[in-house]
Amino acid sequence: MYLNNHSYYSLRYGTISEVELLAMAKEQGCERFALTDINNTSACLNFIRRAPEFGITPVVGIDFRNSAKQLYVCLAKNNEGFLELNSFLSKHLHDGSDFPDVAPSFAHGIVIYPYERLLELDKYYFGEQEYIGVGIRDINKLRFSKLSKYREKLVFLHTISFRNKRDFNTHRLLRAIDTNMLLSKLPKSQQGNLDDKMVPLTTIEQVFAEHPHILNNTGQVLGSCGIHFDFSKERQNQNLKTVFGNSSEDCETLINLCEAALPKRYEVVGETIRKRLHKELSLIRKQGFVSFFLINWKIVEYAKSQGYYHVGRGSGANSIVAYLLGITDVDPIELDLYFERFMNLYRSSPPDFDIDFSTWDREDVTRFIFEEFGNQGQAALLGAYVTFKHSGAVRELGKVFGLPKHEIDRLSDGRFNPNALDDIAKLVLRYASYLRGRPNYLSIHAAGILISDSPIHYFSATHLPPKGFPTVQFDMHTAEDVGLYKFDILGQRGLGKIKDALAIVEQNYPNVTLPDIHNAKPLFKDPNINAMIERAECIGCFYVESPAMRMLLKKLGVNNYLALVAASSIIRPGVAKSGMMREYILRHKNAGRRKQAHPVMWDIMPDTYGVMVYQEDVIKVAHYFAGLDLGEADVLRRGMSGKYRSREEFQAVKAKFISNCRERGETDEVIFEVWRQIESFAGYAFAKGHSASYAVESYQSMFLKCYYPMEYMVATINNGGGFYRVETYIHEARKHGARIHPPCINRSAIETIIKGKDIFLGFQHLQGLEKRTMIAIVEVRVNGKFHSLEDFIERVPLGIEQLDILIRIDTFKCLGKEKRSLLWQAHYAYNNMTVHREQQPLFKVQHRHFTLPKFTVTDLENAFDQMELLKFTLCDPFLLLEKPPTNKLLSMNLASHLDKEVMIYGYLVTAKNTSTHKGDAMYFGTFLDQAGEWIDTVHFPPVAKSYPFRGKGIYRITGKVVSEFGFLSIEVAKQERMAYIPDPRYNSRMDSLPMTS
Structure with missing residues (x-):
């Protein structure tokens, strides 16, 4: 009898899980029950999977609404109907358009219009699959309506969104969160009705006692609907079944590819290799995973054709077929990899292939996949649910209750006395606990792409996130349940480093022939x-x-x-x-x-x-x-x-x-x-x-680091670094002989570059420098280097604030003038400039030339400018200490102080916080000593509490030198961050100086 039922996948509206709905239906003795979430089909497959456990035949559909306004409820008569409904929903989700007032004519779908909605539309013609939904509140009005004469079209339509008053209150809070309103301002039009609860069947029968035809029609509608997906262990793989037109050709292609690759991968193709290959191919064919391997092969082949580097990993890396196809570079014979980990007769799912590309190349590979395999609507990104976490729920609820930010922060961080909370704060915490773990909104799986044999809308509606690719409304667990297995395409900076490093080496050493990495x-x-x-x-x-x-x-x-x-x-x-x-x-x-x-x-x-x-x-x-x-x-x-x-x-x-x-x-x-x-x-x-x-x-990255360390560090810096900050990689390059220069107006690019042993930092590292400024400098410089500050000002349109950054970081050093004179010159030029800086002047402006006194800029002033504009200094940070180190103990000397207490100075690189098995906080520290070598420290809970880290800088560390398996570290007893000298740029009085022409 229940045709319109919402789970909490009616996002920021519903309050009940799909499994709880099934339990409620069973309690009422239902044999058939429908799930019709609002503009969403996330829960449908799991609802269908779980329904038999409750003795229920599942029916699925969609409650179509514009915002919170209900238009019509649609039910799928079968799997084809589910495809129709998903396609219709997806079209409007993709283009962001409202649903029409009247639903399209579905061949395999039923459309139910709410009674009140029909009165608004003044609709009195109904197609074969269209029905009039009459609720409990409508029954007394029906007898006075023209709609009462459509006896065979009348069905009972009652919405179930809540179980009780608490659910309704939760719903109202969710609606306020969704509409970004104070709860007190939430209009009735954005809310459901407190009566949207499950009404017992006995009550329904009493209310409709005089209208038995309505309940009979309702039963017939439910009885005409059904849907089936195979969730058994013997289920068929739903991925794309063939790549080259038919299974025979796919199998032949796979075998030929492997045979062709054998002599390329192995110098001697022995019996062990032959047996392993035969075993794998037989099982791959028997399990129906030939196309899965070929699709991954096609993806990798496209990437190679574009010069993209990749790494194939996951359990599929245990496969000799994957090795021969070039999906992975791991030899399973050499490593004696366990074949049954990635495939066996008992495993229904194919092996996992995680294929990494550089972040920049990944987008193009994804585009290729959708163009190659998704032209019939068979490809989609895999979805994921973002659920409410305690802290986030507290913040959202705090806002809808109108709490000030400092109170929200206190509640979110747990910094409060429970006995001192007022009623509103208690409500926030209580309902945050109700929301925890419930779906909040749909997102995208980090890497998964689905390529199905049927159109993807056969399984789910899709939405269109900012990435621009259709994304299903369910997660990887549901996908696997129904036989859809993802292809994992990931972005990884490490591959970008390798690719860029090879290109930089070829530029810096044009006569070097690099090996095939x-x-x-x-x-x-x-x-x-x-x-x-x-x-x-x-x-x-x-x-x-x-x-x-x-x-x-x-x-x-x-x-x-x-x-x-x-x-x-x-x-x-x-x-x-x-x-x-x-x-x-x-x-x-x-x-x-x-x-x-x-x-x-x-x-x-x-x-x-x-x-x-x-x-x-x-x-x-x-x-x-x-x-x-x-x-x-x-x-x-x-x-x-x-x-x-x-x-x-x-x-x-x-x-x-x-x-x-x-x-x-x-x-x-x-x-x-x-x-x-x-x-x-x-x-x-x-x-x-x-x-x-x-x-x-x-090993590939270590080859480059070993033989071309400076070029590799430049590639590392340009790809966003790695585990450490940029300054650590600059330090590493310097250790290998590089000369490090701040950005240069005539030599630097947006990214960092190397010429010989000279590394010029890129403009991208300058804090506050706009991207358009960087682009303008590089584009204008194509027509010739800059000869003077006046030349630069005339050719590059930018504001004085941007120019100030460039001068203070010494980008004009190559012009032979110190930066204080250039600052005077720049500010004078801008004060007397009448041309708008966003347009090029029509005529060359003649500047008066002044003779300035000779200024002196100290290395310390440069260092502090660098710390402000680069977030690190290019000089030795130990030179900035207010009080020089009192000793010269270095990391290389620690072995001679084993089990003794030492005092050593270290520049903090990183600190990792962790906890003991009792939950107490402790840290592992990593520092550089005065010679630029590593110091490793352990900070047990008492020390971590008494002597916490206080940000970047140099610490004086006291502790005992210990060794574990030959690895030396210091168990810290005390640490203190040392003061830097006062900033010399603001420490001395700088009177204005007269200029003479």
């Missing part, structure tokens, strides 16, 4: 690169430059590719959290320690000393240690993170894991310790092939 195997054997890794001199290099990774490389003594593959996964938070990172290091360094490994675990994972390091280790342990089949093992792996963990199949597999181990004679102590390790790290660990892909990119 995609062939990484020779790099793995390069002794210079491996020695650099062992010393952890990897600043700027992908994934290996952070303090934590630098520490791990030294502790493990990593000096080869395979060891780096392991390190790339060990560093992940899950392995560290489980305590197994430390255990791995202990077993790596001490053969005697390896005897503590469980025999079965040792047999499963001998390469990692019986320690779970990679994602596939979960599958191995579940399969060999607990006796689960490969499908159950994969359910266990997937269930270790996110939404999937609460699913019934995961809980069933967990129970079987425990019972199987008990049957095999394992003690509960061992079982639950193994389970603890699985649970704590599986959702955060990498697949081995994924780690190997990262290690390949690390």
Whole structure:
């Protein structure tokens, strides 16, 4: 009987989850029940999936509204009708237009007009699929209306949006948030009705006792609607089925591509390679994933044709087919990658391919995908839900209640005394707790693209975010449930660095022939690169430059590719959290320690000393240690993170894991310790092939850092850096012999450039300098360098504030004049200028020339200008201390002070905050000493509380030198940020000086 029912995916309107609606329907004894969210189909697929659990046949549709004004409710009679409704909704969501007053004629969709709405429209003609919706409030009016004669068109239409008064209050708050209004100002037209609750069927029957035909019509309408999607484990893959027209041609193409690539990838194609390839191709064909591999191949081939660099990773990197197709550069034979991690007969989903491109190239690759595979409406970005978090909900509610900002801040940050709160503040906190976790608005998955065999609107409506590509209204879990598997296309700065560095090297060394960086195997054997890794001199290099990774490389003594593959996964938070990172290091360094490994675990994972390091280790342990089949093992792996963990199949597999181990004679102590390790790290660990892909990119970047460090640092700076700030990479370039110059008016570009050993910082680093100013300088300079300040002023239209920035950072130094004279000259010129600066003068303006006294600008003044305009200084920061360091202890001397207390000066680079297992805050600090070398510090909770970090600058650190696995750090007992000298630009009196002509 219920035709119009809203879940909380009627965003910022509804208050009930789709599953709660099903439970309510079951309680009323419904056999069929409709979900009709407002201008949204996010919940439909999950509603259809879950409905059988409640003994309900699902019906889906859409409540079409302009703002909050209801126009008509539409129901899909079948899957084709759902496609029609989604297409209609999507058209208007894409172009932002209002829905028409009268719905189109749907071939497979039912349209129900609310009674009051029909009176407004004065509509008295109804097509075959059109109906008149009569509510409880309308029944007494009906007998006096012309509409009463359309007996066969009358149906019961009642909206369900709430369960109770609290839901209604929540709804009103959501409407105020959505309309950006104070709750007290929210008009009735923007709200639902308190009566929009589930009315018992017995009450409905009583109200319509004199109009049984209305309820009969309603039942017939519901009975004519149905929809089916396959959510079973045996469901078909819904991705695009063929790339070259038919399955046979696809299979033949895949085989031919692999055969052609074998001699390019392997010097000797032995039996092991042949067997692995045959096994993979057979299973890929049997599982129906041929097109999945070919689509990824086409994406990568397009990227290569455009000169774009990529990295293929994910579980698909365990595949020799992916290696031969060039999707990845990881050799699964060399690494003995576990085939069953990415594909097995029990796994219904295809392997994961995360394909990284540089941020700049990614947009064009996405465009290619939509043009190549989406011309029939078969491609869309994957959606994601942004849910209400406590802090955000408090801020939104605080605004609609009209609280002042300082009160909202206090409530949001939790800085309040609960006993001192007034009633409004208590309401804000109470309703914030109701909103927490509910969907707030639709967003975009970070990387996922869907390419379906059917039009994408067969599954969902789409909206059009700023990226400009259609985006489905459901998330990745729902997509997988229905058999749609995403293609992950990501942006990554590291690839931009590699691509740009190679181009810069070719410019700076035109006679050098660079190796093919995609062939990484020779790099793995390069002794210079491996020695650099062992010393952890990897600043700027992908994934290996952070303090934590630098520490791990030294502790493990990593000096080869395979060891780096392991390190790339060990560093992940899950392995560290489980305590197994430390255990791995202990077993790596001490053969005697390896005897503590469980025999079965040792047999499963001998390469990692019986320690779970990679994602596939979960599958191995579940399969060999607990006796689960490969499908159950994969359910266990997937269930270790996110939404999937609460699913019934995961809980069933967990129970079987425990019972199987008990049957095999394992003690509960061992079982639950193994389970603890699985649970704590599986959702955060990498697949081995994924780690190997990262290690390949690390080697590519380390090759450039090793042999062309200055050029590589320039590329790093131009691509937004990495883990550290720009000044750290400038420091690193200087350590390798670079001469660093501030931006130069005649040599610099928008980005940083290098000529020989001279690095000229780009205009983009100047705080406050507008993009249009940078572009104007570079474009005008094409016609010739600037010869004087007057020449610059005449040729480049800009305001005095912009010119002031350029002069103070010394961009005009190449003209041979110090900047104080130039400032006098610039301000005089602008004070006497009558031409509007946004237009070029028609005639050359003659300037009077003055003789100025000789000014002196100190290096300290330059340093403070640089700190203001670049946010860092190009000089040694230790020269800026008010009181020079009282000692010269350096990082290189710490080994001779092991277990002793020292005092050392360090320039803060970064500080990582973390917490102990008790939740107390602590820090790991990274500093540069007076010689520019690294100091690593540990700040345990008492010290972290008593001596907190107070921003950038130089700290005097007192603490004990400790060593763990050969890695030296200081356990800090006390630290103090040292004062800089007073800013000399404002510290001395600068009288105005007379000018003489």
